[in-house]
Amino acid sequence: MTPDRPLYLRRRASEFVMVGLAWASTLIGVAVLALILAELLRRGLMALHPSIFYRTTPAPGASGGLLNAIVGSLAMTFIAILGATPVGVLAGTWLAEYGRESKYAQVVRFLNDTLLSAPSIIIGLFVYGIAVRPFGHFSGWAGALALALIALPVIVRTTEDMLSLIPESLREAGVAVGAPRWRMIVSIAYRAAASGVVTGVLLAVARISGETAPLLFTALNNQFLTSGMNTPMASLPVAIFQFAMSPYADWQELAWAGALLVSVTVLALNVGARLLARRSTQ
Amino acid sequence: MNVETQSQVLAASAAFAAPARPPRSLMTEGGFRFITWGAATLLLASLAGIFLLLIGQSYPALAKFGLGFFAADVWNPVTGKFGAVAPIFGTLVTAAIAMLVGVPLAFGAVFFIAELCPFSLRGPLTVAIELLAAVPSIIYGMWGLFVLAPFLAKHVQPALIDSLGSLPWLGVLFQGPPFGIGMLTAGLILGVMILPYIAAVGRQVIAGVPPMLREAAYGVGATRWEVFRRVLMPYASRGLLGGVMLGLGRALGETMAVTFVIGNAHHISASLFAPGTTISASIANEFTEAVDDIYQSSLLTLGLILFLITFAVLAAARFMLAQAARQVQL
Numbered sequence: 001m002t003p004d005r006p007l008y009l010r011r012r013a014s015e016f017v018m019v020g021l022a023w024a025s026t027l028i029g030v031a032v033l034a035l036i037l038a039e040l041l042r043r044g045l046m047a048l049h050p051s052i053f054y055r056t057t058p059a060p061g062a063s064g065g066l067l068n069a070i071v072g073s074l075a076m077t078f079i080a081i082l083g084a085t086p087v088g089v090l091a092g093t094w095l096a097e098y099g100r101e102s103k104y105a106q107v108v109r110f111l112n113d114t115l116l117s118a119p120s121i122i123i124g125l126f127v128y129g130i131a132v133r134p135f136g137h138f139s140g141w142a143g144a145l146a147l148a149l150i151a152l153p154v155i156v157r158t159t160e161d162m163l164s165l166i167p168e169s170l171r172e173a174g175v176a177v178g179a180p181r182w183r184m185i186v187s188i189a190y191r192a193a194a195s196g197v198v199t200g201v202l203l204a205v206a207r208i209s210g211e212t213a214p215l216l217f218t219a220l221n222n223q224f225l226t227s228g229m230n231t232p233m234a235s236l237p238v239a240i241f242q243f244a245m246s247p248y249a250d251w252q253e254l255a256w257a258g259a260l261l262v263s264v265t266v267l268a269l270n271v272g273a274r275l276l277a278r279r280s281t282q
Numbered sequence: 283m284n285v286e287t288q289s290q291v292l293a294a295s296a297a298f299a300a301p302a303r304p305p306r307s308l309m310t311e312g313g314f315r316f317i318t319w320g321a322a323t324l325l326l327a328s329l330a331g332i333f334l335l336l337i338g339q340s341y342p343a344l345a346k347f348g349l350g351f352f353a354a355d356v357w358n359p360v361t362g363k364f365g366a367v368a369p370i371f372g373t374l375v376t377a378a379i380a381m382l383v384g385v386p387l388a389f390g391a392v393f394f395i396a397e398l399c400p401f402s403l404r405g406p407l408t409v410a411i412e413l414l415a416a417v418p419s420i421i422y423g424m425w426g427l428f429v430l431a432p433f434l435a436k437h438v439q440p441a442l443i444d445s446l447g448s449l450p451w452l453g454v455l456f457q458g459p460p461f462g463i464g465m466l467t468a469g470l471i472l473g474v475m476i477l478p479y480i481a482a483v484g485r486q487v488i489a490g491v492p493p494m495l496r497e498a499a500y501g502v503g504a505t506r507w508e509v510f511r512r513v514l515m516p517y518a519s520r521g522l523l524g525g526v527m528l529g530l531g532r533a534l535g536e537t538m539a540v541t542f543v544i545g546n547a548h549h550i551s552a553s554l555f556a557p558g559t560t561i562s563a564s565i566a567n568e569f570t571e572a573v574d575d576i577y578q579s580s581l582l583t584l585g586l587i588l589f590l591i592t593f594a595v596l597a598a599a600r601f602m603l604a605q606a607a608r609q610v611q612l
Contacts, residue, residue, distance in 0.1 A: 011505055018507040022398055025390025026407065029481070032474050033414050036425045043428075087321045094318035108322045111329050114596045117528060118589075119535025121562050125585045126332040128569075129339055149328060156325065182314030210418020213537040213562070217569045237420050241538065244424050255424065263421050270416040274409070 037263075044260025047253035052261075056225050057239055060248060066258050068225040069239035076140055076219060076235060077208055080147035085201055088152050092159025092197075097185055109160070116153040123149050124214035132218055140226065140233035143219025150211055151204035158200025162193040199277045206269035210262050212237035236262050332589065340583035342575060351583060357548035357564075359572070364580035366587060368548045372465065372558040373534055373588070376544070379469025379554070380476055380533040385526055387473065388480035395481075396488045396514065397506045408485065415478035423542030426471040427463070431543055434470075435462030439555055458553040466554040467543045472536055476529035483528060487521025487606055488514050521606030527599030535592045537562035561588040 051065045058064030091108070099105025123146050131142040166189055174184030190197075220232040221242060236258050243255035344351060347364065354365025395407055439460030446456040491514050499513040515522065545557025546567045559567075561584045572578040 011508070015505040015507045018393070018511075019398060021386075022390045022394040025387040026394040026399075028387060029391050029414060029474075029477055030407070030410050033410055033417070035429070036417060036421065039425060039429055040421065087324060090318045090321035091325050094315075094322040098315055098318060099322065105322075108326055110597075110600055112325055113600050114593060115325070115329055117531055117535075117592075117596055119537060119562055119592055121535070121537040121565055122332060122336075122585055122589050122592075125565065125569075125582060126328075126335055129335045129582075130331070152325065152328075180311045182309060182311050185314070206416060210420060212418075212420045213566055216566055220570065237418065237538075240420055240424070241541075244427065244542070252428075259421055259424055262418055266416055266418055267413060270413060271409075274412075 040256070040260050040263050043253075043256040044263075047257040048260060049257070052254070052257050057223055057234060057243075057254070058251075059223065060246075060251075063250060064254070066236065066239060066254060066261075068222060069234040069236045069258065070261070071225060072140065072143075072219070072222070072233040073209065073236040075229065076144040076147055076215075076233060077205060079141075079144040079229070080151055080208055081201065081205055083144070084148040084151040084155055084204065088155025088200075088204075089159050089197060091152075092156045092163065093185060093189075095156070095160040096163035097181070097189065112153045112156050116157060119213075120150055120211055121213040121216075124216060124218055127214065127218045138218065138220035138232040140219055140229035140231065143215045143233055143235065144229070146214035146218045147208040147211060150214060151208050154204040154207055155197075155200050158203065159193070159197050162196030162200070163189055165196070166192045195276055195279070199273045202269050202273035202276070206266045206273065209269070210237060210266050212241055216241075336582060336586040336589055340579055340586045343579035343583045346576060347580075351580070352587075355550055359568075359574075359577050362574070362576050364577070366561075366580075366584055368550050369559050369561045369564045369584055370587065371550050372544065373560040373562070373591075375465050375554075375558070376469045376472055376540060376560055377530060377533040379466065380472030381526070381530060383470055383473025384476040384480060384529055384533070388477045388484060388525075388529070389522075391477065391481045392484035392488055393507075393510050395485055397510055411478045411481050411485075414474075415482065419475065419536060419538040420542075422471055422475055422539040426467060426539060426543040430471065431462035431467050433462075434467055435460045439466075443555075454552040455554050458551070458555045460555055461545070461557065463543045463545045464553075464555045464557045465544070468540045468558075468560070469554075471539050471543060472533045475536060475539060476532050479532055480525045480529040483525030483603070484518075484522055487518040487525070490521070490606075491517045518606065520602045520609065524599045524602035524606055527595055527602065531592050531596040531599060534595065535562060535588060537566050541566045561585070 049065075051063075052067075053065060053070070054067055055063075055065030056068040057066060091112075095105050095109055095112075099108065127142050127146040127149065131145050132138055170188055170192060171184060174188045175181065179187070215235050215238050219235055219238070221238050222232045222234045226233050240255045240258040240262065243251040243258070246252065246255075343364065347354065351364065352366050352370070354363070355367040356363050356365045357368060358364070391407075391411065395404060395411075399407060439462070442456045443458075443460060447453050449456075495513050495517060496509060499509045504512065540560050541563040544559055544563050546559050546563055547557040548559055548564070549556070551558065565581050565585055565588075569578070569581050572581055
């Protein structure tokens with residue numbers, strides 16, 4: 001058999017080209033991440049000034065900081081997580097411990113996965129319809145509700161995943177010593193899955209810290225430090241959006257400072273959650 | 283000793299003995315089960331609520347414009363005439379550009395991570411791709427507006443206009459002034475944004491291919507590309523397709539990144555450089571300004587359309603991923 005020289009060369013060539021393209025596409029992905037982070041650090045650090053943390057957002061032409069936006073973001077994120085965590089953990093518990101492979105559980109699981117990647121602006125429209133229009137005004141509560149609805153599927157998903165990782169023998173041991181199933185779940189399963197559930201909550205916080213679209217017409221925005229959740233509320237992402245789209249250079253600077261704060265928070269939460277997950281699986 | 287006195291003795295002794303059972307709690311098995319079921323049902327109810335609310339609130343616009351809403355290229359808040367063609371067009375075009383850019387990049391990255399990269403690089407690369415997914419969309423938008431758009435306007439678009447703009451058929455796509463912002467920029471940003479989603483799913487399903495297949499292919503002398511293209515990709519095709527659909531769902535629904543760079547013009551243009559709008563960008567830009575009912579209802583109808591499209595795409599994605607998961611288990 002004579003070696004097929006042209007075929008050999010063609011295969012070598014396509015291997016060479018394709019490997020080159022694979023290198024290139026990986027490089028592009030990493031390069032974009034690096035470029036975005038570099039730009040954020042460059043412009044963000046330049047704009048980051050202590051007054052960002054103690055002055056409120058300025059009127060056009062005036063100088064100011066982001067205090068009200070930071071406070072608003074913290075408040076709404078905190079309340080959203082406070083609401084979404086119990087519901088999410090319980091729903092995840094039902095899926096992993098009771099529903100399992102039943103038809104209804106499969107439907108819920110499927111819809112949860114869909115909700116997980118549904119456009120967040122749709123959530124904003126929904127919350128506008130149930131929590132803004134009926135009351136006649138935008139409010140921090142509505143913003144928190146929108147964020148909670150986005151955090152919920154993340155928490156449900158991780159809780160279910162973490163509970164399904166627990167060995168069945170652990171459950172059987174609990175039931176065998178006479179504990180009712182709920183007692184077994186609360187005292188044994190939750191303890192075994194605790195760090196995984198915390199990971200899920202951290203990821204949910206990371207997810208909603210950067211969300212802008214659902215806040216645009218629920219919490220709206222507020223130029224002042226608000227007195228309560230029942231009034232329109234500023235948030236970092238919405239402030240960033242407003243300032244970045246403005247024509248004023250000093251507003252754009254504030255936007256970069258805010259963008260740096262949000263990105264550092266989100267990336268740190270992600271890395272933290274990942275480290276926690278790795279430690280708990282080891 | 284009859285039963286009654288026996289129980290009295292037991293009760294008396296119980297007062298002295300250490301409590302044999304934990305204090306009675308208010309929780310019962312049925313109660314706990316019901317609470318968890320309720321939480322799961324709440325999830326279902328919220329999705330149903332979204333759907334019903336969107337239908338209900340888009341009714342005024344649909345009643346007024348009828349099916350013409352989907353065929354009219356008009357968006358005039360002053361005269362109260364609305365049609366969904368321009369936003370739907372923009373959504374589809376930007377998503378198509380995103381797929382053209384994002385899918386090859388993602389598959390290239392999966393090929394690299396699965397077959398080419400040194401083992402020590404695999405972990406950091408996987409983390410980098412996951413971080414790319416974690417960057418908030420508003421950051422992508424800012425970067426697109428302040429970095430990518432000026433760069434495209436200055437260096438890329440003029441070159442494209444000069445070289446491709448004069449082509450007989452395709453030339454139309456590359457004509458017009460190089461604004462920087464527009465459909466092309468939005469599509470490129472979306473392409474980078476969906477890369478990590480497709481790549482993350484792809485990496486997982488490729489890792490799930492039985493090692494025997496890979497070894498057998500290398501054993502008969504296949505090159506690395508041939509192993510990936512002819513063995514790994516076909517075996518994992520359902521999962522890969524699921525990942526692509528997931529990316530498509532993201533690209534169709536992504537809001538903030540697009541809002542920054544699309545230019546928000548309700549207007550259809552053949553040129554990829556022209557400003558346009560998408561469903562999500564229209565809602566984000568205009569909803570708070572939409573004071574009269576028909577305007578708001580029109581925007582909500584756009585929301586309903588987006589919800590239905592992304593729901594269908596995401597459902598298809600989940601279906602394929604579920605099939606892929608079953609295949610790996612076998």
